[in-house]
Each structure stands twice: as C-alpha cells, then as structure tokens.
Amino acid sequence: MGYEISLLTFMGISIIGSLSLNLITGFCGQVSLGHVAFVGIGAYTASILTKADTPFFVALLAGMLLAGTFGVMVGLASLRVRHDFLAITTMGVNFVFLGVVRQQEWLGGELGISSIPDPGFGKLGFLALVIGCVILVALLSLQIRRSWMGYVFEAISGDEDTARMLGLDVSRYKLIAFALGTALAGLSGGLYAHHVRFIFPDSFAFVESITLLAMVVIGGNGSILGVIVASALLSVLPQWFQFIGDYKLLLYGSLLFVVMRFSPGGLAGLAQNIFPKSKKSIVLKENQ
Amino acid sequence: MKLKKVLSLIPALFMFFGIAWADTIKIGFNVPLTGFAAADGESALNGAKLAVNQANASGGINGKQIELVVYDDQASPKEAVPIANRLIEKDGVKVAVSGSYSGSTRAAAGVFQAAGIPYISAYAIHPDITRSGNYVFRTSFMGEVQGRAGALLIGQTMQHKRVVVITLKNDFGKSLATGFKAEAANFGIEIINEYEYSIRDRQFGPIVAKVRADNPDAIYASGYFFTAGPLVNQLRSGGVTVPVIGQEGYDGEHFIKIGGAAAEGVIITTSLDRDSDKPETVSFIAEYEKFTGNKVDMVAASTHTAIKVVVDALRKAGTDDPDSIRQAISQTQLTAATGQISFNRIGEVRKNVQVQIVRNGEWRYHSTIKDKNILAPPES
Amino acid sequence: MLYFELFLQGLLQGCIYALVAVGLTLVYGLLRILHVAHAGLYTLGGYFGVLVYNSSGSLILSGVVAMFGVGFLGVIIYRLCYEPILDQPPYVPLIASIGLFIAMEELYRILFGSYGISYTNPPLQKMLPLGGLYLREGELVTILVSIILIGGLAWLSSRTRLGLAWRATVTDPQMAESFGIDPIRVRYINFFIGSALAGAAGMIVGILNNLVEPTMGSVPSYKALAIIVLGGLGSVRGTLVAALALGVVESFGTIYLGNVLNRDAIAFVFLILVLMVRPQGMFRGV
Numbered sequence: 011m012g013y014e015i016s017l018l019t020f021m022g023i024s025i026i027g028s029l030s031l032n033l034i035t036g037f038c039g040q041v042s043l044g045h046v047a048f049v050g051i052g053a054y055t056a057s058i059l060t061k062a063d064t065p066f067f068v069a070l071l072a073g074m075l076l077a078g079t080f081g082v083m084v085g086l087a088s089l090r091v092r093h094d095f096l097a098i099t100t101m102g103v104n105f106v107f108l109g110v111v112r113q114q115e116w117l118g119g120e121l122g123i124s125s126i127p128d129p130g131f132g133k134l135g136f137l138a139l140v141i142g143c144v145i146l147v148a149l150l151s152l153q154i155r156r157s158w159m160g161y162v163f164e165a166i167s168g169d170e171d172t173a174r175m176l177g178l179d180v181s182r183y184k185l186i187a188f189a190l191g192t193a194l195a196g197l198s199g200g201l202y203a204h205h206v207r208f209i210f211p212d213s214f215a216f217v218e219s220i221t222l223l224a225m226v227v228i229g230g231n232g233s234i235l236g237v238i239v240a241s242a243l244l245s246v247l248p249q250w251f252q253f254i255g256d257y258k259l260l261l262y263g264s265l266l267f268v269v270m271r272f273s274p275g276g277l278a279g280l281a282q283n284i285f286p287k288s289k290k291s292i293v294l295k296e297n298q
Numbered sequence: 299m300k301l302k303k304v305l306s307l308i309p310a311l312f313m314f315f316g317i318a319w320a321d322t323i324k325i326g327f328n329v330p331l332t333g334f335a336a337a338d339g340e341s342a343l344n345g346a347k348l349a350v351n352q353a354n355a356s357g358g359i360n361g362k363q364i365e366l367v368v369y370d371d372q373a374s375p376k377e378a379v380p381i382a383n384r385l386i387e388k389d390g391v392k393v394a395v396s397g398s399y400s401g402s403t404r405a406a407a408g409v410f411q412a413a414g415i416p417y418i419s420a421y422a423i424h425p426d427i428t429r430s431g432n433y434v435f436r437t438s439f440m441g442e443v444q445g446r447a448g449a450l451l452i453g454q455t456m457q458h459k460r461v462v463v464i465t466l467k468n469d470f471g472k473s474l475a476t477g478f479k480a481e482a483a484n485f486g487i488e489i490i491n492e493y494e495y496s497i498r499d500r501q502f503g504p505i506v507a508k509v510r511a512d513n514p515d516a517i518y519a520s521g522y523f524f525t526a527g528p529l530v531n532q533l534r535s536g537g538v539t540v541p542v543i544g545q546e547g548y549d550g551e552h553f554i555k556i557g558g559a560a561a562e563g564v565i566i567t568t569s570l571d572r573d574s575d576k577p578e579t580v581s582f583i584a585e586y587e588k589f590t591g592n593k594v595d596m597v598a599a600s601t602h603t604a605i606k607v608v609v610d611a612l613r614k615a616g617t618d619d620p621d622s623i624r625q626a627i628s629q630t631q632l633t634a635a636t637g638q639i640s641f642n643r644i645g646e647v648r649k650n651v652q653v654q655i656v657r658n659g660e661w662r663y664h665s666t667i668k669d670k671n672i673l674a675p676p677e678s
Numbered sequence: 679m680l681y682f683e684l685f686l687q688g689l690l691q692g693c694i695y696a697l698v699a700v701g702l703t704l705v706y707g708l709l710r711i712l713h714v715a716h717a718g719l720y721t722l723g724g725y726f727g728v729l730v731y732n733s734s735g736s737l738i739l740s741g742v743v744a745m746f747g748v749g750f751l752g753v754i755i756y757r758l759c760y761e762p763i764l765d766q767p768p769y770v771p772l773i774a775s776i777g778l779f780i781a782m783e784e785l786y787r788i789l790f791g792s793y794g795i796s797y798t799n800p801p802l803q804k805m806l807p808l809g810g811l812y813l814r815e816g817e818l819v820t821i822l823v824s825i826i827l828i829g830g831l832a833w834l835s836s837r838t839r840l841g842l843a844w845r846a847t848v849t850d851p852q853m854a855e856s857f858g859i860d861p862i863r864v865r866y867i868n869f870f871i872g873s874a875l876a877g878a879a880g881m882i883v884g885i886l887n888n889l890v891e892p893t894m895g896s897v898p899s900y901k902a903l904a905i906i907v908l909g910g911l912g913s914v915r916g917t918l919v920a921a922l923a924l925g926v927v928e929s930f931g932t933i934y935l936g937n938v939l940n941r942d943a944i945a946f947v948f949l950i951l952v953l954m955v956r957p958q959g960m961f962r963g964v
Contacts, residue, residue, distance in 0.1 A: 011387075012383045012386070012387050012413075013380060013383040013384045013386075013387045013388055015383075016379055016380050016383045017380050020376065020379075020380065035769070041768070041769055041772075087950075087953075087954070090953070090954065090957045091953055091957045092957075093768070094706075094710075094712060094768065094907070094911055095907055095911070095953060095957060095958070095959070097712075097772075098903055098904055098907040098949070099907075099949070099950060099953055101900060101903065101904070101946070102904065102946035102947075102949050102950050103946075103950075105900075105942045105943050105945075105946040106939075106943050106946050106947055106950070108940075108942075108943065109939040109940050109942065109943020109944070109946075109947075110939070110943070112467060112940060113937070113938060113939065113940075119472060120467060120468050120469045120471075120472045121424060121425070121426070121469050121472065121473070122401070122404075122469075124404060124424075124426035124429070125426065125429070125430075205379075206375050206376070206379055206405050206408075207405075207408050208375060208401075208404045208405050208408065208426075209375075210375075210400075210401055210404075210469070212374075212401055213375060213376070213401070216900060220776055223769070223773065224773055224776070224777075227769055227770070227773045228773075231767070231769065246380075248370075248372065248377055249377070249380050249381075249384075252369055252370065255331060255370060256331060256332065256788065257784075257788070258332050258370065259332045259333060259372075259780060259783075259784045260780075260781055260784035260785060260788065262777075262780065263776075263777045263778065263779070263780030263781030263782075263783075263784060264777065264781045265777065266773055266774070266776060266777025266780070267759070267774050267777030267778045267781060268777075269777075270763065270770050270771070270773045270774035270777065271759060271762065271763060271774055274763055274766040274767075274770040332784065332787075334893055334896075336787055336792035337792040337793045337794075339792075340792055340793075467940055492937070493932070493933065493936055494932075494936045494937060494940070495932065495936075495941070496940050496941050496942065498896065498897045499941065500883070500887040500889065500894070501691060501883075501886065501887065503687030503690060503691065503817075503929070504684050504687045504688070504928075504929040504930070504932055504933050505932065505933065506687075507680060507683040507684055507687055508680065508684070508933050510812070511679075511680045524794065524889060524891060527796075527887075527888070527889060528886075528887040528888065528889060531887075531888060535803070535805055535812065535814045536812045537805070537812040552793050552794070552796075555796045556794075556796050556887075556888050556889050557888075558800060558803075558888065
C-alpha cells in the first residue's frame, strides 16, 4: 500500500497548494506566477524548525505565518502594479526567493536541507493528516466564497475599478487574499517537506509555479471542485503515464494547450456545458 | 458457456506468467528520461542496459536472467519518491540503482533505506545521499573529494599557483569548489577570484573579460559539457590561453564537439581512462560504442559500474534477501571500467582519480592521483 | 578597460535579448497576449540555422531559412492557437502558450536528440583584434544584425504604409478597421516579423555557443517576459532600452554580485525595483 499512500499524499499536498492559489487567482483574480515561492517559504521554515527540535505542528504553523507575512508584502506590490505587470512581478518573487535560498548556507544553499525529521505519524497517519488539511482548506474556500469576503473577491476579480467605485475596500481585500492564499501555500510546503524529508532549491523552481497555475486554470479558475479534480489528476499524471515514457512531457504540454484551446473554462467549464445549473453566487459581471 | 471457459483460463495464464516472471531478477532503476536532464539520463540508461546485457550473456545471476525495471523520474524528488515506493512494492525489487541527479536520488534514498533495500547512486554527488543509512552506496566520487584532487593536480602536479575558480551554481559545482578551496592552500595555490554561473548560462562574456584582467596561471572551472564547451570556446576567443582544469562533468565527446579547437589541452579529473590497458575498461569502451553508436562518457561509465557492482553482489549473495545483498555490496572488491571499487564504512567509494587531457580531439591519459589522504571520503 | 569590456558584453547580451523581446512586445501590443511559445520559435531558429548550415555551408541560406521558416510558423501558431481564444481571460492564452512551449521543447528533444547539435564547421569564429578588445566575428555580426533588423523594423513602422496600418491597429483597432485596414493581415505580419526576429536570435545564439539544445528557449521564455514588462508592455522602444539595460545590469551583476545572487535573481530584483518606482514600466506602452 505504500506506493498508493505516497501517491495520495502527494495528491493531497498538491491540492492544498492549488486551492491556496485558487484563493488569490481564482477568487480574487490576481494572477500569481510565483506561488511556489510561498510553498518554499513554508517548507524551509518548517524544516529548519523541526531540525532544531521544534514540535511539528508549531513548525508547520510558523511556516504558514512566515509565508503569509511575505505574501502580504507581495500583496502590497499588487496594490501598485496591475494584471500582467503583477503576474511578472510575482514571477520575479519566485526567482528572487530561489536566488536568496541558493546563496545562504544556513538555508542549505545548493545542497538543500536533508534528514528532515519524521513527524512520527507513520505513512498512513501522515496521509490522514494531509487529507484532513485538504478538507479544511476546501471547506475554508467554500466558506469564503459564500461570505461577504467572497463577494468582494469576485467583485475585484470582475472589475477592480468598479468595485472601488462601489465603496469596497479593494486594497484591504487584496491583501487578505494574498495573506490567506500564501499562508495556505506555506502549509502545503511544510507538509511536503516532512513527506519527502529532503528539500532543495530546485523543488521550488519557476516551473512548479506554472504547474500550480495550470492546475487552477485547468480546473476552472475559481471552481473549488474543478481545481481539486485537476490537481489530483495532474499531480499524479507522470506516474500513471510511466508507460508512455519518452512522450510524457510532450503529452503534458499538449494537454495544457488542448484544454485551454478547446475548453478555456477548464474542467468546471466542461462540466457546466454538460450539466448546466443555476448560478449560485451573486456576480458583479455583466449578464450572462 | 464459452465465456466461463475463457475466464477459467485466466488463473492458469497468471500462474504461467507468474512462474516465468519469477525466473528473472529485478534491479530497480530510476533515471531522468524527459526534462532538462534527459541527455545524462540517456547515457545512464545505455550504460545500465549494457551492463545488464553483458551480465545476462555470461549466465545472469546463477542461471536467472536480470531484468532492469526502469522509471523516468525527470530528475525530480517529487517523482522519485513514488517511483521508489513502486519499485519496492509493485515490482518487488530487492536492490536498486539511481541513474539520476542528486535531488531525486537523495529523496529516493530515504525510501529505500527505510524499506531496507540496497540502493546505489551511480553518479549523484550530494554528500547526504550515503548518510541516509547503511543501505545506500555511491560508486562515484563525492564532489569534495574530486575538488581536493583538483587542488593537488593544479598545485602539485602542474605547479600552477595563481588560480581563478569558475563555479557552477548547483550542488555539483559548489561541492567541487568547497573541496578545492579546502586544499588549495596546502598546495600553495592562491585563489585570485571566484566567479559563479547558473546551469542555464551559455554566454560567459563578462566572466571571460574579468578573468583576462585577473591574469591567472590556471583556471579551475566546474560544469557540464553544455556549459564547459561554450565556456572554453569563449575563454580562448577572449584571449585567455592558460590551462583550464575541469572535472567529470566535461567527460564525453560532446564537450569536444562543442569546444572544437578550444577543447585542446583541457584537463579533467574523472574516473575513466581511455588509454587504459585494463580489460574491463577497454571492453567497456569498445562495447559501449558498439551498443549505442556513441562514444563513452562519465555518466554511462559510472552507471555501468554501479550495475556491475550490483550484479557481482547478487552473484555472491546467492539469495534475494536484501540484507545479504547489502552485506555483499559493502564487501565489494571489484574492478570495473571506472577503477577498483570498494566501499568505506558509510558506503562511499574508494578509488583513484584518473586525470585525462584532450589531445587531437580525443580524451587521453594525463596522470593518476593516488594520494590516499586527499582521496579519503568521510567516514561519517 | 575592463569596465568598457563588461559594458560591451552587456550590450551584446542585450542585443540578443532585444531580438527576442521585441517580437514578444509586438504580440502583446496588438493582442495583450503573453506569447511564451515565442521562446520555442527562438529555439527553432537555432535548429534551422545549424541544420541548414551543416548541410549547405551557406550562412545566408541558413539565415533566410531560420527567419522565414520561423516567421511562417509564428503565423501558423497565431492562426491555430491564439485566434480562437482571443476573447478569453488573459490566463487562458498564457497557459495555452506555456503548454505549447513545453510540447515544442519536448518535440525538439525527441526529433533532434537530447544532447543538442553543434556546428561541424563553426562559422564566424575568427578573433578580431580591435585595440585591446577581443571580439569574435560572431559577436560583431550579432550587433550588426541586431541593428539592421531592429532598425529595419523601425523604418518599416514609421516610413511605410504597412507600418502606419500596424501602428493604427495597435492604437485603435476599430478605428483602423473603419479606415479599411485589415486587422487580420496586420496580425499575420506582426507575428511573422516578431517570430522572424526570434528565429534570427536563435540562430545567432547557436553560432555564438556552438550548441543548439532543445531547452535553450527556457531562459528567454521568462526573461523576455521580464524585459517587456520592464520596458512598458507594448512599447518597442521601451523593450529595446530595457533589453540593453538588463544585459548591462546582468553583465556587471554576475561579476560583482555573483556571490550574492544568481543572474536571474539579479534581473528580477532590477525589474521589481523599477516597477516599484514606475509601475507602468520604463516607457508608456499600451
């Protein structure tokens, strides 16, 4: 069962990561191309702490806090730059994070951090923890979407200027989106670090940010269920496709392209076309 | 009725194939076949396949044929961990080899160690790989060891004292530089400056200009063929004529192809001596070329060696009990293409460093480094 | 002298960046798409160049094939990939483009091998002694070609009817259309020219490095994005300045800051600093 357990654990960690990005990009419409940097902050923080004998959950929480703090700083940047500029700025954040981590010996430098302590839950126990976190994050996302916060996020996502004109505190809510999204990314990172028990800069390379964004967009930007399904599939796709061997990445790239080209609403959009249902939330966009 | 008949055959088929499968011995193998490391992955896979073919041709393991179970890990720890689990559980391997880079090997090593399955790192250099535990071994040099050898080579053998270090910013380059710097002073080397570059860099104009201004006696540059080739080219075009000393990352024909005339005279520390008259080395070089149509390189040679070590241990152990296999590996005394292989307490290899030089577009013998102190891997 | 050399090397790198980034900013200016697959076209230019040269020995022929072949492919990519999804939110063509780029890289690896291809008889390798400077023919040609191509683009844009139609379409597509300008034709030409420039850049880099690899587009794929943002999205002049500036910043940065940050991080720190001061980039784009 160890193989299936490790796959499911990775799946869960990826889902948490993409749901966290979904809060920022899907709900609030702020495209982030550097999200994995916050996963990394959570991972490095938690690892350094547990290696210094900090209790696991405390370390995890610290990772989330630090990631969220840096997230707010990036959120502040989002108040200054918009849309495509913001996307590229967040990409820059990813590279700067990597650049810093690669140089600092106390962060492991190029060699990364090894022998991260086992939290001691056993494989199945750890999987249960991850699944528990997935459920919590999914419920949190659902709750946000239904709440006033979710309404403001959607308004900002639709048309920021109009939202501001309506008297909504756009700046504050953008920062909240970043804070929440990046903190949850930190959670994903802390869990990842204690599952693989070895992290190094390449684990958080720019290509991983793209993977997270792809999961969100293929799921259907904003759709919680869609993102969960897309993450689950995409995270273990390379393992399933082992038999394709040489053509694996080719298939992955083509898949991204084909989905965006023919079903830009992602899986959620596809589902909507097959099973049309009434809109659940109040939207500030034009009539559909 | 007919369906029932067909269905009843199925268990028989399973039994048949089950018996047939039980006649092969499986060696697990993770290697990057797609992604940025695909070139080295291809070499590693070829080296491994050749070793398996040769072993099978000479009777396999006590009569049973060897099967290489290959998975593509894209040189990513995230992929390597499930692959390790899959090899252990689904494929039931009792021993495995990594043909991949440090990140994925390190992650997988943890899994193999916890499961008590012996695991050999063919060429990944991260020091903590063998520190995963007593089930993990490494058949290639640690970065630091090779770096120290480089200091001996430049300071003592070649008698160059003013050196500029150009370091590849990854675990390989950094650990080489660490080893070099640790021993440099002992051989009278003054490191004038150190410059770092990223694995994706191919244009070194600024570094070349600065190095020329530094005016060193020699350059110690870490990298792989796809960085070292352009670097050496640009150094020569930039008017820098002093010797360039590299490491096994250069080892292969592609460096010479890319570097062209600039590759002449470049010296590297490595494990493969093309001019060797030892039968293992000679036969490996000849057979590899026949098998793949390519010339040999260090990655292929290291992986070939790792598989040979496994085969040798399997034959000696005579059982597929992982503990016995582990024991046999730890007691290895084997001559392979890359030298005399034996392991120390933590599974690090002890062997001489071969120094090769490019002459007339080919890698040729330059010297050998045998200093036991310099080459001693850590004991813990 | 050293500082001048570092500066010159920076300009050289900047020229290559410019050739790639200009195409990207042309596409953005017209369609607001971040055309990441552009880097895949750059790589293709490298392959066309080396393959045609290795079999024909003619630099001119290789250059023509590289530019025109890649130019045409760029138009095809627009037609098949972007045109149908122009009305979608911006992350759709972005992810589609990224998927396409990944697929292209893998296709090159499968078709041409993972080791890369080198020139069997590398052209433009001779050293030119210019005072105390060491410049290869290839490097001089790079600067010349960049000046010619981008200068040609500037001339085209400001002195021809085609250029006028183009600028009009970028500024106000509907107005331009009402004046009888065919927006589709403008787009085709836009993609053709931008892609041809990238193809030229790819071939040049292949010559300078004597190596064409499947993944050689990976750094330009995100670096060029940073450059066009730095310059002000959609502004060709801004992109030029940003490309050259970044080349110089990286050149000095790798020598003097190399032990603090790596090259990409230096580039992005530069970007973030500029954007904090001028959130719309150096020049005003679209």
